[in-house]
Amino acid sequence: MTKKTYLRQLASEADKLFTGHTIEQYAAICYRWRPGKQDVEVLLITSRESGRWVIPKGWPMDRKLPHQVAEREAWEEAGVSGKARKKSFGYYTYLKSLDTGETVPSVVQVHLLEVAGMSAQFPEHGQRQLKWLQPNEAAALVREPELKGLLRMVEAAIAKDRKAKDPTAK
Incomplete structure (x- = not known):
């Protein structure tokens, strides 16, 4: 018996994706500037069930916008406080x-x-x-291909925003 790869498992559920039989969740990629450095670290946490490396995520909540749910999940799952951006950074499927x-x-x-x-x-x-972890190290630890891609884009996205706010920033 051949073990199904993650992508093959996801592909076997494609009919649910195309017919709208999916669930929606909201997540946070928590980041911080490394002390005394110009580079960024991102936070990974383990899932409670499988112990896989993931990012804080959760279900929609009444009267909370998606970015507010992301903030709440970061607090509940990792003890993180901070402001999530209102605009989504991207999406992934699992x-x-x-x-x-x-x-x-x-x-x-x-x-x-x-x-x-x-x-x-x-x-x-x-x-x-x-x-x-540094974003590329984090990307190597997560299972979901789209999340790997998002993690690899974090540093460039943050640097671009920083440069837009302060043209003298490196």
């Missing part, structure tokens, strides 16, 4: 295993979140591991 045992494609809207602070005490403390 296969979500529901409690019913069904697998459903999830389309995740991702927002960049600049970290203002971190707390040692947060709702999911002790349930996840956290790791700060």
Whole structure:
């Protein structure tokens, strides 16, 4: 028996994607400037179920906009406080295993979140591991191809925004 690759698994669920049988989630790529450096680090966390490296993400919430959900999930899952950008940075798709045992494609809207602070005490403390990495290192650890691509674009996107705000910035 041949083990299905991740892309093959996702492809086998393509009919659900094309017919709109998907779920929507919101996520944050949490980033910070390395102390004394000009480069950026991003935060990965482990999922509670499988231990895979992921970014904080969650379900839509009543009366919260997508970027606000991303902020809330970053707090609950990693103890991160900060402001997420209102405009989405991109999207990725992954296969979500529901409690019913069904697998459903999830389309995740991702927002960049600049970290203002971190707390040692947060709702999911002790349930996840956290790791700060350079974006390319983080991309190598995540499973989803589209998320890999987003992580690889983080540094350039942030540098571009920084340059637009301050033309003298490096």
